[in-house]
Amino acid sequence: MARLTYLEAGKLALAEEMRRDPLVWAVGEDLGRGGVFGQYKGLAEEFGSDRISDAPISESCIMGAAVGAAMMGTRPVVEMRFSDFALCAVDELVNQAAKARYMFGGQTRVPLVVREPIGIWRSSAAQHSQSLEAWYAHIPGLVVVTPATPADNRALLKAAIRCDDPVVYMEHKGLWPLEGEVPEAEEVAEIGKARTVREGRDVTIVAWSAAVHTAEAAARSLAGQGVEAEVIDLRTLWPWDREAVLASVERTGRLLVVQEAVSVAGFGAEVAATVAEALHGALKAPVRRLGAPRIPISYAPPLEDRVRVTEEAVAAAARGLTAAAA
Amino acid sequence: MPSGDVPAVSNLDVERFRERFRQMCRIREFEKQAIAAAEQNLVLGAIHPSIGQEAVAAGVCGNLRRSDIILSTHRGHGHTMAKGAEPLPMMRELFGRDGGYCQGKGGSMHIADFAVGMLGANGVVAANINIAAGAAHAIKLKREDGVVVCFFGDGAINRGPFLEGLNWAGVFGLPILFVCEDNGFAATTRTAAMTSGAGPAARAEALGIPAREIDGNDILAVEEAARELIETARGGKPRFLVARTYRLTGHTSADAAPYRPAAEVEERWLNDPIESCRRLLEAAGVPAAELTAVYEAAAHEMREACEQAAATGWPDEALAYADVQDVGDPRKGAF
Numbered sequence: 001m002a003r004l005t006y007l008e009a010g011k012l013a014l015a016e017e018m019r020r021d022p023l024v025w026a027v028g029e030d031l032g033r034g035g036v037f038g039q040y041k042g043l044a045e046e047f048g049s050d051r052i053s054d055a056p057i058s059e060s061c062i063m064g065a066a067v068g069a070a071m072m073g074t075r076p077v078v079e080m081r082f083s084d085f086a087l088c089a090v091d092e093l094v095n096q097a098a099k100a101r102y103m104f105g106g107q108t109r110v111p112l113v114v115r116e117p118i119g120i121w122r123s124s125a126a127q128h129s130q131s132l133e134a135w136y137a138h139i140p141g142l143v144v145v146t147p148a149t150p151a152d153n154r155a156l157l158k159a160a161i162r163c164d165d166p167v168v169y170m171e172h173k174g175l176w177p178l179e180g181e182v183p184e185a186e187e188v189a190e191i192g193k194a195r196t197v198r199e200g201r202d203v204t205i206v207a208w209s210a211a212v213h214t215a216e217a218a219a220r221s222l223a224g225q226g227v228e229a230e231v232i233d234l235r236t237l238w239p240w241d242r243e244a245v246l247a248s249v250e251r252t253g254r255l256l257v258v259q260e261a262v263s264v265a266g267f268g269a270e271v272a273a274t275v276a277e278a279l280h281g282a283l284k285a286p287v288r289r290l291g292a293p294r295i296p297i298s299y300a301p302p303l304e305d306r307v308r309v310t311e312e313a314v315a316a317a318a319r320g321l322t323a324a325a326a
Numbered sequence: 327m328p329s330g331d332v333p334a335v336s337n338l339d340v341e342r343f344r345e346r347f348r349q350m351c352r353i354r355e356f357e358k359q360a361i362a363a364a365e366q367n368l369v370l371g372a373i374h375p376s377i378g379q380e381a382v383a384a385g386v387c388g389n390l391r392r393s394d395i396i397l398s399t400h401r402g403h404g405h406t407m408a409k410g411a412e413p414l415p416m417m418r419e420l421f422g423r424d425g426g427y428c429q430g431k432g433g434s435m436h437i438a439d440f441a442v443g444m445l446g447a448n449g450v451v452a453a454n455i456n457i458a459a460g461a462a463h464a465i466k467l468k469r470e471d472g473v474v475v476c477f478f479g480d481g482a483i484n485r486g487p488f489l490e491g492l493n494w495a496g497v498f499g500l501p502i503l504f505v506c507e508d509n510g511f512a513a514t515t516r517t518a519a520m521t522s523g524a525g526p527a528a529r530a531e532a533l534g535i536p537a538r539e540i541d542g543n544d545i546l547a548v549e550e551a552a553r554e555l556i557e558t559a560r561g562g563k564p565r566f567l568v569a570r571t572y573r574l575t576g577h578t579s580a581d582a583a584p585y586r587p588a589a590e591v592e593e594r595w596l597n598d599p600i601e602s603c604r605r606l607l608e609a610a611g612v613p614a615a616e617l618t619a620v621y622e623a624a625a626h627e628m629r630e631a632c633e634q635a636a637a638t639g640w641p642d643e644a645l646a647y648a649d650v651q652d653v654g655d656p657r658k659g660a661f
Binding site: 104163 | 395397431432440448462464468490493494648659
């Protein structure tokens with residue numbers, strides 16, 4: 001085991017995959033100097049400027065070129081800086097990358113990874129803070145990955161790079177400095193498998209990305225109040241681990257979904273609806289979602305805080321569910 | 327341009343131009359058969375015929391190797407055939423039948439034959455420019471000697487990917503030739519009315535991509551420009567070709583194009599690239615009867631493709647769930 005940050009773990013994964021496969025290359029703005037958050041620092045020195053490639057501020061072409069380069073047999077890792085900027089490249093991702101294999105009748109694959117950092121981060125306001133993972137989970141052809149820990153940022157990024165489908169890889173900006181144990185041995189995650197962060201019999205809390213840590217903290221405080229919450233980190237939203245969630249809720253009879261994204265039409269709605277459809281008779285309380293209100297993210301902390309789902313809110317919602325008549 | 331006698335070109339490579347003539351006839355007849363099939367509801371969705379623009383497809387693709395790459399547009403039948411695709415699986419795709427190039431999942435606007443380096447028509451104007459830049463980028467990364475040709479229309483120069491993709495090709499020194507087929511119309515609107523500045527060549531030059539403008543209905547001009555520009559591009563010097571042409575039919579097969587005067591279209595028919603090529607070959611001594619036979623053979627080939635496509639069954643319904651993705655495959659779960 002080594003102790004790495006979430007940022008370092010992602011860098012390690014990319015470097016390992018680039019050493020393993022000469023067809024893997026990364027392209028995006030400022031990568032030669034390490035990328036906007038330093039997640040590529042030192043890689044240009046090892047791999048050269050062709051494989052850790054700078055790009056013009058042309059999100060549409062960065063993504064589109066990656067589609068063409070992927071169809072030609074290379075494995076591009078695309079950096080979008082902020083998931084918000086990737087909206088300049090939605091045609092390339094949604095109409096092109098996601099559709100090429102299908103609409104050309106299986107003649108091609110588009111094995112690209114697009115790294116789209118998400119989440120609220122240091123007063124970055126409405127165009128640098130969004131969590132838009134649900135948009136991509138909605139699109140057939142795309143894989144959506146949302147790592148929450150350093151170990152996962154290594155194991156899931158490696159899996160994403162080896163995947164033959166286009167993968168939207170959403171790291172949370174607030175997690176860059178998070179430290180955690182990362183195995184010495186190369187670990188490649190299976191995309192679509194959730195992780196049980198903590199076991200509990202009273203309520204199932206499902207989360208992904210940074211919200212996992214909020215849920216975990218809430219579960220610790222709930223334990224002191226006699227409520228045992230099971231916390232599940234989905235890790236990937238497409239595919240997502242329905243079996244793990246359904247098995248847990250079958251035991252606990254209660255579901256709380258916690259997400260940083262806007263709750264309306266967020267991925268939590270998919271989880272809640274799936275559980276309600278499959279386990280209606282087994283539920284001891286109505287399913288519950290927590291997420292951001294449908295307002296843009298502000299700059300000033302007191303306003304920015306209005307969209308945050310806090311540990312206290314999660315604990316209160318979980319207590320509310322367990323207090324409902326059994 | 328009026329019809330009539332053309333002066334003989336000295337040292338004309340007759341074999342080469344006979345082949346270009348044959349290819350242009352095949353494209354013309356494919357389009358005519360497809361239009362007729364659309365009228366019988368055999369073609370299911372919209373098709374965008376390239377009648378009148380055949381010299382560009384035949385002249386450019388005729389100078390490519392099989393391993394070279396092209397990307398096309400919604401008006402892509404001609405490019406696809408000129409790059410080496412077969413008419414029967416093309417027609418089956420237009421008919422949505424089993425054995426179409428895309429298994430009946432794409433239709434005309436997504437026609438593709440990766441086996442001959444045809445990486446797809448595209449339903450989104452200009453979207454292929456960025457993808458083509460990436461295909462050329464991959465050739466460079468892999469140190470191969472292929473070249474990419476990206477076809478698009480004059481309407482595409484008003485979309486962002488035109489700027490981003492050309493800049494990209496210039497910055498990275500990519501093996502790519504951009505071919506702007508300037509037929510004067512962006513769908514049903516005259517492109518000039520919606521385009522500021524001096525047009526495609528000037529924009530390309532401003533982005534550092536040397537551009538050449540030619541009469542795209544003159545197979546000699548297309549051939550000469552394509553041969554030179556493709557080889558220059560192959561060496562990592564991106565180039566831009568503006569081929570001025572005219573769409574002799576509507577935007578789609580269902581578009582009677584009432585927005586342009588009949589006299590304009592009649593005049594343009596006098597500059598039919600196939601007839602110009604025929605005169606060129608006749609002036610070089612090729613018997614007229616021989617050229618008529620070439621045209622008739624093309625017509626026969628396309629009629630047969632049409633008949634066989636119509637006699638083919640629908641694709642298996644299970645294909646609707648195939649080739650979506652490996653991870654999260656809809657066939658592996660109740661999604």
